[in-house]
Amino acid sequence: MVKDGIQRRKSITAKIGQLEIGGNHPISVQSMTNCDTKDTYRTIQQIKRLEKAGCDLVRIALPDMDSCRFIPEIKRNTRIPIMADIHFNYHIALEAMRYNIDGIRINPGNIRKEEQIFHIIEVAQKKNIMIRFGVNAGSLDSKIMEKYKEPKYEAIVEETETILTFLKKIDYHNIVLSIKSSDILDTIKANEKIAEICDYPLHIGITEAGFDQKGIIKSAIGIGIMLYKGIGDTIRVSLSGDPVKEVLVGHDILRSIGVRKKGINIIACPTCGRCKVDIHGIGRKIEKKLRNIRQPLTIAIMGCIVNGPGEAKSSDAGIAFNQEEGMLYVKGQFVGRYNTDESINKLVQAVKQMAKETDQILIS
Ligand code: SF4
Structure with a gap:
Protein backbone atom coordinates (compact mmCIF):
# COMPACT_ATOMS: atom_id res chain seq x y z
CA MET A 1 0.00 0.00 0.00
CA GLY A 258 0.95 11.13 -3.64
CA VAL A 259 2.99 8.04 -4.53
CA ARG A 260 6.40 9.63 -4.11
CA LYS A 261 6.79 12.53 -1.78
CA LYS A 262 10.37 13.43 -2.67
CA GLY A 263 10.94 17.16 -3.11
CA ILE A 264 9.02 20.36 -2.64
CA ASN A 265 5.26 20.39 -3.05
CA ILE A 266 4.07 23.95 -3.71
CA ILE A 267 0.56 25.09 -2.90
CA ALA A 268 -0.14 28.44 -4.52
CA CYS A 269 -3.43 30.25 -4.83
CA PRO A 270 -4.68 31.10 -8.32
CA THR A 271 -4.95 34.77 -7.22
CA CYS A 272 -7.91 37.07 -7.71
CA GLY A 273 -8.68 40.79 -7.46
CA ARG A 274 -7.62 40.82 -3.79
CA CYS A 275 -4.04 39.87 -4.55
CA LYS A 276 -1.49 42.73 -4.72
CA VAL A 277 1.67 40.72 -5.47
CA ASP A 278 2.89 38.56 -8.36
CA ILE A 279 2.23 35.10 -6.88
CA HIS A 280 3.27 33.34 -10.10
CA GLY A 281 6.62 35.14 -10.22
CA ILE A 282 7.21 34.60 -6.49
CA GLY A 283 6.34 30.91 -6.82
CA ARG A 284 8.75 30.47 -9.74
CA LYS A 285 11.54 32.19 -7.77
CA ILE A 286 11.02 30.01 -4.71
CA GLU A 287 10.72 26.85 -6.81
CA LYS A 288 14.01 27.65 -8.55
CA LYS A 289 15.84 28.30 -5.29
CA LEU A 290 14.56 25.03 -3.78
CA ARG A 291 14.85 22.87 -6.89
CA ASN A 292 17.50 20.62 -5.37
CA ILE A 293 15.77 19.86 -2.12
CA ARG A 294 14.86 16.18 -1.96
CA GLN A 295 13.14 16.28 1.40
CA PRO A 296 9.34 16.08 1.09
CA LEU A 297 8.20 19.51 2.26
CA THR A 298 5.04 21.45 1.50
CA ILE A 299 5.17 25.19 0.93
CA ALA A 300 2.22 27.56 0.60
CA ILE A 301 2.35 30.85 -1.28
CA MET A 302 -0.94 32.66 -0.86
CA GLY A 303 -2.17 35.98 -2.22
CA CYS A 304 -4.25 37.37 0.64
CA ILE A 305 -5.59 36.85 4.14
CA VAL A 306 -8.77 35.04 3.06
CA ASN A 307 -7.25 31.55 2.82
CA GLY A 308 -3.60 32.54 3.16
CA PRO A 309 -2.89 32.20 6.90
CA GLY A 310 -4.79 28.88 7.07
CA GLU A 311 -2.85 27.29 4.21
CA ALA A 312 0.47 28.77 5.34
CA LYS A 313 -0.02 27.46 8.89
CA SER A 314 -0.86 23.95 7.79
CA SER A 315 2.17 23.73 5.46
CA ASP A 316 5.79 23.17 6.48
CA ALA A 317 6.43 26.80 5.56
CA GLY A 318 4.26 29.42 3.94
CA ILE A 319 3.76 33.05 3.12
CA ALA A 320 0.35 34.66 3.26
CA PHE A 321 0.43 38.08 1.66
CA ASN A 322 -1.54 40.96 3.12
CA GLN A 323 -1.36 43.66 0.47
CA GLU A 324 2.38 43.70 -0.31
CA GLU A 325 3.49 42.47 3.07
CA GLY A 326 4.34 38.79 3.49
CA MET A 327 3.38 37.00 6.71
CA LEU A 328 5.75 34.09 7.17
CA TYR A 329 4.75 30.86 8.92
CA VAL A 330 7.14 28.01 9.66
CA LYS A 331 5.88 24.70 11.04
CA GLY A 332 2.56 26.27 11.86
CA GLN A 333 4.05 29.18 13.82
CA PHE A 334 3.86 32.84 12.82
CA VAL A 335 7.44 34.11 12.34
CA GLY A 336 7.03 37.73 11.22
CA ARG A 337 5.96 40.24 8.55
CA TYR A 338 8.39 41.15 5.77
CA ASN A 339 8.51 42.84 2.41
CA THR A 340 8.22 40.54 -0.63
CA ASP A 341 11.94 39.87 -1.19
CA GLU A 342 12.67 39.42 2.48
CA SER A 343 9.78 37.01 2.92
CA ILE A 344 11.02 34.92 -0.03
CA ASN A 345 14.56 34.78 1.36
CA LYS A 346 13.41 33.94 4.87
CA LEU A 347 11.13 31.18 3.61
CA VAL A 348 13.91 29.69 1.46
CA GLN A 349 16.32 29.82 4.42
CA ALA A 350 13.79 28.15 6.71
CA VAL A 351 13.08 25.37 4.19
CA LYS A 352 16.77 24.67 3.58
CA GLN A 353 17.29 24.51 7.34
CA MET A 354 14.39 22.06 7.74
CA ALA A 355 15.79 19.88 4.97
CA LYS A 356 19.27 19.97 6.49
CA GLU A 357 17.95 18.93 9.86
CA THR A 358 16.89 15.60 8.47
CA ASP A 359 20.03 15.32 6.43
CA GLN A 360 18.29 14.35 3.21
CA ILE A 361 19.19 17.32 1.13
CA LEU A 362 21.06 18.01 -2.05
CA ILE A 363 21.78 21.70 -2.17
CA SER A 364 23.67 23.01 -5.14
S1 SF4 B 1 -6.00 33.43 -1.32
FE1 SF4 B 1 -6.82 35.49 -1.55
S2 SF4 B 1 -5.82 36.27 -3.41
FE2 SF4 B 1 -5.58 34.07 -3.44
S3 SF4 B 1 -7.33 33.40 -4.65
FE3 SF4 B 1 -7.90 33.23 -2.48
S4 SF4 B 1 -8.94 35.14 -2.07
FE4 SF4 B 1 -7.82 35.47 -3.98
Missing part, protein backbone atom coordinates in the same frame (compact mmCIF):
# COMPACT_ATOMS: atom_id res chain seq x y z
CA VAL A 2 1.54 3.34 -0.96
CA LYS A 3 -1.32 5.63 -0.13
CA ASP A 4 -4.86 5.25 1.14
CA GLY A 5 -6.94 4.12 -1.81
CA ILE A 6 -4.02 3.17 -4.08
CA GLN A 7 -2.98 -0.45 -3.98
CA ARG A 8 0.18 -0.98 -6.01
CA ARG A 9 0.26 -4.07 -8.18
CA LYS A 10 2.66 -6.71 -6.89
CA SER A 11 5.62 -7.25 -9.16
CA ILE A 12 8.98 -8.95 -8.98
CA THR A 13 12.09 -6.77 -8.64
CA ALA A 14 14.49 -5.98 -11.46
CA LYS A 15 17.87 -4.38 -10.88
CA ILE A 16 19.90 -2.00 -13.01
CA GLY A 17 23.15 -0.77 -11.47
CA GLN A 18 22.18 0.06 -7.89
CA LEU A 19 18.59 0.89 -8.80
CA GLU A 20 15.86 -1.61 -8.02
CA ILE A 21 12.63 -1.45 -9.97
CA GLY A 22 9.37 -3.11 -8.94
CA GLY A 23 8.51 -4.95 -5.72
CA ASN A 24 8.18 -2.43 -2.92
CA HIS A 25 10.84 -0.11 -4.33
CA PRO A 26 9.91 3.51 -4.93
CA ILE A 27 8.61 4.31 -8.40
CA SER A 28 11.62 5.62 -10.29
CA VAL A 29 11.75 8.46 -12.79
CA GLN A 30 13.73 8.05 -15.97
CA SER A 31 14.63 9.98 -19.06
CA MET A 32 16.70 9.75 -22.22
CA THR A 33 19.50 11.91 -23.54
CA ASN A 34 18.76 13.64 -26.84
CA CYS A 35 22.27 14.49 -28.02
CA ASP A 36 24.63 12.37 -30.11
CA THR A 37 26.00 9.72 -27.71
CA LYS A 38 29.39 9.95 -29.43
CA ASP A 39 29.57 13.57 -28.30
CA THR A 40 30.55 12.37 -24.84
CA TYR A 41 31.04 15.87 -23.43
CA ARG A 42 27.43 16.85 -24.17
CA THR A 43 26.08 13.45 -23.18
CA ILE A 44 27.85 13.53 -19.82
CA GLN A 45 26.77 17.13 -19.16
CA GLN A 46 23.18 16.25 -20.00
CA ILE A 47 23.22 13.20 -17.72
CA LYS A 48 24.67 15.32 -14.90
CA ARG A 49 21.84 17.81 -15.31
CA LEU A 50 19.35 14.95 -15.30
CA GLU A 51 20.90 13.50 -12.13
CA LYS A 52 20.61 16.87 -10.45
CA ALA A 53 16.95 17.10 -11.43
CA GLY A 54 16.25 13.74 -9.76
CA CYS A 55 16.55 11.31 -12.67
CA ASP A 56 17.02 7.73 -11.39
CA LEU A 57 17.93 6.04 -14.67
CA VAL A 58 18.92 7.37 -18.07
CA ARG A 59 18.71 5.81 -21.52
CA ILE A 60 21.15 6.63 -24.28
CA ALA A 61 20.72 5.83 -27.97
CA LEU A 62 23.28 3.44 -29.46
CA PRO A 63 22.50 3.58 -33.16
CA ASP A 64 25.60 1.70 -34.31
CA MET A 65 28.43 -0.51 -33.12
CA ASP A 66 30.91 2.34 -32.87
CA SER A 67 28.78 4.27 -30.37
CA CYS A 68 29.28 1.44 -27.81
CA ARG A 69 32.91 2.30 -27.19
CA PHE A 70 31.86 5.55 -25.49
CA ILE A 71 29.99 3.68 -22.73
CA PRO A 72 32.94 3.40 -20.27
CA GLU A 73 33.72 7.13 -20.46
CA ILE A 74 30.07 8.05 -19.96
CA LYS A 75 29.73 5.64 -17.04
CA ARG A 76 32.95 6.84 -15.41
CA ASN A 77 31.72 10.42 -15.34
CA THR A 78 28.13 9.89 -14.21
CA ARG A 79 26.40 8.26 -11.25
CA ILE A 80 23.00 6.94 -12.32
CA PRO A 81 22.51 3.63 -14.19
CA ILE A 82 22.75 3.81 -17.97
CA MET A 83 20.48 1.87 -20.28
CA ALA A 84 21.27 1.37 -23.95
CA ASP A 85 18.50 1.90 -26.48
CA ILE A 86 18.97 -0.69 -29.23
CA HIS A 87 17.01 -1.17 -32.43
CA PHE A 88 17.33 -3.50 -35.44
CA ASN A 89 20.82 -4.89 -34.84
CA TYR A 90 21.24 -7.32 -31.95
CA HIS A 91 25.03 -7.18 -32.32
CA ILE A 92 24.89 -3.66 -30.85
CA ALA A 93 23.24 -5.10 -27.72
CA LEU A 94 26.05 -7.65 -27.41
CA GLU A 95 28.68 -4.97 -27.94
CA ALA A 96 27.08 -2.64 -25.36
CA MET A 97 27.15 -5.47 -22.82
CA ARG A 98 30.78 -6.13 -23.63
CA TYR A 99 31.36 -2.53 -22.52
CA ASN A 100 29.39 -3.22 -19.32
CA ILE A 101 26.28 -1.19 -19.97
CA ASP A 102 23.88 -1.40 -16.99
CA GLY A 103 20.77 -2.25 -18.97
CA ILE A 104 19.50 -2.88 -22.48
CA ARG A 105 16.25 -1.76 -24.01
CA ILE A 106 15.28 -3.81 -27.01
CA ASN A 107 12.25 -3.45 -29.20
CA PRO A 108 10.85 -6.84 -30.13
CA GLY A 109 9.15 -5.11 -33.04
CA ASN A 110 12.48 -4.79 -34.81
CA ILE A 111 14.65 -7.52 -33.28
CA ARG A 112 12.34 -10.44 -33.93
CA LYS A 113 14.49 -13.53 -34.31
CA GLU A 114 14.21 -15.68 -31.19
CA GLU A 115 17.75 -16.97 -31.47
CA GLN A 116 19.05 -13.39 -31.44
CA ILE A 117 17.02 -12.51 -28.35
CA PHE A 118 18.18 -15.75 -26.70
CA HIS A 119 21.74 -14.72 -27.40
CA ILE A 120 21.22 -11.28 -25.84
CA ILE A 121 19.63 -12.87 -22.76
CA GLU A 122 22.41 -15.41 -22.42
CA VAL A 123 25.01 -12.65 -22.22
CA ALA A 124 22.82 -10.44 -20.00
CA GLN A 125 22.34 -13.31 -17.58
CA LYS A 126 26.08 -13.77 -17.12
CA LYS A 127 26.47 -10.13 -16.11
CA ASN A 128 23.02 -9.65 -14.53
CA ILE A 129 22.22 -6.87 -16.97
CA MET A 130 18.61 -5.74 -16.91
CA ILE A 131 16.64 -6.05 -20.14
CA ARG A 132 13.65 -3.94 -20.92
CA PHE A 133 11.35 -5.27 -23.60
CA GLY A 134 9.69 -2.20 -25.04
CA VAL A 135 6.56 -2.78 -27.11
CA ASN A 136 5.61 0.29 -29.07
CA ALA A 137 2.41 0.80 -31.06
CA GLY A 138 4.49 2.40 -33.80
CA SER A 139 6.53 -0.72 -34.50
CA LEU A 140 4.25 -3.73 -34.11
CA ASP A 141 4.84 -6.98 -35.97
CA SER A 142 3.56 -6.84 -39.57
CA LYS A 143 1.39 -9.97 -39.07
CA ILE A 144 -0.32 -8.39 -36.08
CA MET A 145 -0.83 -5.18 -38.04
CA GLU A 146 -2.35 -7.18 -40.90
CA LYS A 147 -4.79 -8.73 -38.47
CA TYR A 148 -5.81 -5.58 -36.61
CA LYS A 149 -5.22 -2.99 -39.38
CA GLU A 150 -4.32 -0.34 -36.82
CA PRO A 151 -2.17 -0.32 -33.67
CA LYS A 152 -5.06 -0.44 -31.21
CA TYR A 153 -4.72 -1.88 -27.75
CA GLU A 154 -5.73 -5.43 -28.73
CA ALA A 155 -2.82 -5.45 -31.18
CA ILE A 156 -0.40 -4.13 -28.56
CA VAL A 157 -1.61 -6.76 -26.07
CA GLU A 158 -1.17 -9.57 -28.61
CA GLU A 159 2.38 -8.48 -29.35
CA THR A 160 3.16 -8.31 -25.63
CA GLU A 161 1.64 -11.76 -25.07
CA THR A 162 4.06 -13.13 -27.66
CA ILE A 163 6.92 -11.77 -25.55
CA LEU A 164 5.45 -13.27 -22.39
CA THR A 165 5.23 -16.65 -24.10
CA PHE A 166 8.86 -16.29 -25.09
CA LEU A 167 9.90 -15.25 -21.57
CA LYS A 168 8.34 -18.42 -20.15
CA LYS A 169 10.98 -20.37 -22.06
CA ILE A 170 13.88 -18.70 -20.32
CA ASP A 171 15.12 -18.63 -16.78
CA TYR A 172 16.00 -14.98 -16.50
CA HIS A 173 13.99 -12.51 -14.48
CA ASN A 174 15.93 -9.26 -14.50
CA ILE A 175 13.35 -7.93 -16.90
CA VAL A 176 11.10 -4.90 -17.21
CA LEU A 177 8.28 -4.53 -19.71
CA SER A 178 7.01 -1.38 -21.33
CA ILE A 179 3.87 -1.16 -23.41
CA LYS A 180 3.38 2.20 -25.03
CA SER A 181 1.27 4.03 -27.53
CA SER A 182 0.78 7.70 -28.23
CA ASP A 183 -2.92 7.05 -27.60
CA ILE A 184 -3.67 7.42 -23.90
CA LEU A 185 -6.61 5.00 -23.72
CA ASP A 186 -4.86 2.29 -25.74
CA THR A 187 -1.85 2.59 -23.44
CA ILE A 188 -3.95 2.34 -20.29
CA LYS A 189 -6.04 -0.59 -21.52
CA ALA A 190 -3.01 -2.52 -22.76
CA ASN A 191 -1.12 -1.98 -19.50
CA GLU A 192 -4.16 -3.03 -17.46
CA LYS A 193 -4.43 -6.27 -19.40
CA ILE A 194 -0.73 -7.09 -19.17
CA ALA A 195 -0.58 -6.13 -15.49
CA GLU A 196 -3.17 -8.82 -14.82
CA ILE A 197 -1.31 -11.63 -16.53
CA CYS A 198 2.33 -11.16 -15.53
CA ASP A 199 4.37 -9.95 -12.60
CA TYR A 200 7.23 -8.22 -14.39
CA PRO A 201 7.81 -4.61 -13.33
CA LEU A 202 6.17 -2.19 -15.75
CA HIS A 203 7.74 0.92 -17.18
CA ILE A 204 4.88 3.27 -18.03
CA GLY A 205 4.44 6.43 -20.06
CA ILE A 206 2.67 7.88 -23.06
CA THR A 207 5.07 7.69 -25.96
CA GLU A 208 5.65 10.68 -28.22
CA ALA A 209 3.35 12.78 -26.04
CA GLY A 210 4.48 15.95 -27.80
CA PHE A 211 5.80 19.08 -26.19
CA ASP A 212 4.96 21.79 -23.70
CA GLN A 213 1.52 21.90 -22.16
CA LYS A 214 -0.16 19.33 -24.42
CA GLY A 215 2.57 16.75 -23.86
CA ILE A 216 2.56 17.35 -20.12
CA ILE A 217 -1.23 17.03 -19.90
CA LYS A 218 -1.28 13.81 -21.95
CA SER A 219 1.46 12.30 -19.80
CA ALA A 220 -0.12 13.42 -16.53
CA ILE A 221 -3.49 11.93 -17.48
CA GLY A 222 -2.09 8.67 -18.84
CA ILE A 223 0.55 8.04 -16.18
CA GLY A 224 -1.73 9.40 -13.43
CA ILE A 225 -4.58 7.02 -14.29
CA MET A 226 -2.25 4.01 -14.46
CA LEU A 227 -0.65 4.91 -11.13
CA TYR A 228 -4.08 5.32 -9.60
CA LYS A 229 -4.86 1.78 -10.75
CA GLY A 230 -1.65 0.61 -9.04
CA ILE A 231 0.18 0.06 -12.33
CA GLY A 232 3.71 1.33 -12.92
CA ASP A 233 7.08 0.72 -11.28
CA THR A 234 9.09 3.27 -13.24
CA ILE A 235 7.92 6.16 -15.40
CA ARG A 236 9.10 8.26 -18.27
CA VAL A 237 7.40 11.43 -19.42
CA SER A 238 8.20 11.66 -23.15
CA LEU A 239 8.49 15.31 -24.13
CA SER A 240 10.22 16.95 -27.06
CA GLY A 241 12.90 19.39 -25.90
CA ASP A 242 15.19 19.45 -22.88
CA PRO A 243 14.95 16.02 -21.14
CA VAL A 244 15.40 17.67 -17.74
CA LYS A 245 11.80 18.81 -18.10
CA GLU A 246 10.70 15.16 -18.41
CA VAL A 247 12.21 14.44 -15.01
CA LEU A 248 10.73 17.50 -13.32
CA VAL A 249 7.29 16.70 -14.73
CA GLY A 250 7.72 13.03 -13.76
CA HIS A 251 8.37 13.96 -10.14
CA ASP A 252 5.47 16.41 -10.20
CA ILE A 253 3.14 13.64 -11.41
CA LEU A 254 4.30 11.27 -8.65
CA ARG A 255 4.04 14.00 -6.05
CA SER A 256 0.62 15.14 -7.23
CA ILE A 257 -0.87 11.67 -6.92
